[in-house]
Amino acid sequence: MSEKYDVVVVGGGPAGLSVAYFLADKGYTVVVLERGLEPGSKNVFGGRVYSYPLDKYFPGWRRDAPIERWVRREMLSILCRENMASIGYQLSRKPDGHDSFTVFLSRLLKWMASKVEEKNVLLASNVRVDEMLFRDGVACGVRAGEDKIEAEYVVIAEGANTLLLEKHGLRGRPSPRDIAVGVKEVVRVGREKINERFGLGDEEGLAQFLISPVFGGGFIYTMKEYVSVGVVYRLSFNNHVEGKDVIEELRMHPEISKLLEGGVPVEYSAHIIREGGYKDLMSKPYGKGYVVVGDAAGLILNTGFTVRGVDLAIESGRLAAEAITKTSPGEELSIYMDLLRRSGIIDALKKFKNVPKILSNQRIYVEYPDLICKLLDNIYSVDEFPETLNESLKKAVKGKTSIIRLLLDLLMTVRSL
DSSP: OEEEEEEEEEOOSHHHHHHHHHHHTTTOOEEEEOSSSSTTSSOOOOSEEEOHHHHHHSTTHHHHSOOOEEEEEEEEEEEOSSOEEEEEEEOOOOTTOOOEEEOOHHHHHHHHHHHHHTTTOEEEOSOOOOEEEEETTEEEEEEETTEEEEEEEEEEOOOSOOHHHHHTTSSOOOOGGGEEEEEEEEEEOOHHHHHHHHTOOTTEEEEEEEEETTTEEEEEEEOSSEEEEEEEEEHHHHTTSOHHHHHHHHHTSHHHHHHHTTOEEEEEEEEEEEOOGGGGSOSOOEEBTEEEOGGGGTOOEEOSSOEEOHHHHHHHHHHHHHHHHTSOTTSBOTHHHHHHHHHTHHHHHHHTTTHHHHHTOHHHHTHHHHHHHHHHHHHHOOOSSOOOHHHHHHHHHTTTOOHHHHHHHHHHHHHHO
16 A cells, blocks of 8 residues: 655654644645554653743643643752751742743643644654665655655655664664663542642642662652652663663662652653763754654753753754745755754753763762762761761761862863753
8 A cells, every 4th residue: 555645744743744734734745654553652851841842832822732740849958868858949930921830741742743633744653664765865755564654855854863863874772871761650549648748739730850879860850749860871881781670670769669659650661872972963863755753863952950851852843844845846945954953952952061961870870869968977976076078078078089089070061061
């Protein structure tokens, strides 16, 4: 069977649905091919989305999008053996509406899919694309099993696991040093307990980032009735552990277990995460008749304090749609890269290009959390007479690292972030 469309989109995530949404308004016939049983069924992410692209391009979205809570508390926490050290920040509603919210990505993508289908875009689920089709070096469609879907343009939105791009030699396999595994559990705790334990109002949410010498980085996001809790560990220095053991280690920490006490786990998921940053950005996310968007192109930004993926995916989808409208069939879509640069996305990735190097430093997760915990324990434990800060610091550092190396790491971290 062979079908013909103006555009075929491979992947029904935020980037792929965004392309379809904007192209449909321009009169293009578009088909979105989603490998999962429905949009969002195979997507995994922490739980937070930044609202600015939705504010700009989806009128009235705040009324009917499946928002769980608006993030009003930000926390950065270091997990000690028994205790936890945290820095918190309370946010008020931004006057321009540009804030963030917690959400289940599967529900958000179902909502986006409904908006796309309202524009007469065909969305085909449970379809695995096996290869791209080329004619005289120009992408002209895809093959899914025995079916060929021909198109003037092909959009690759397959996410972080870029099997299709790698098959055609359009993207290299990432280095194990730039790969992390994200493992997440969703625990049903109940609205009243969440509000009480996290100090939140009914519509208020928490976004909490965790650093631990056991598993590395982690996160907590509060939903209406649920808490999303997860870890992100690098394979380069955690390749001997299993995801289920790491997430259990987090849940059993005394301070975290208090927050989840009595909760019922309802979901477990895991996914690879590309953490190369600017280095992982495709130098040429386009070609004759095709364009690459979202995570597949390396468009994910980790600033060290926040992780942004869905908003960049939506924006890259919009820019890909604009590039298609400005490029004749069969031509190279080089204008897409120009649009990415003009949007500021490339500059932002470049600005934080050293963050992956900082986050791959084992001392950040192993030595320094332990050092901070010991320092704070020395400061706040009363044993007859107090020590000076300098004395407490020397005692915490002794045998673990040197003051010079500590200062050099601190300087590099400040410069990178």
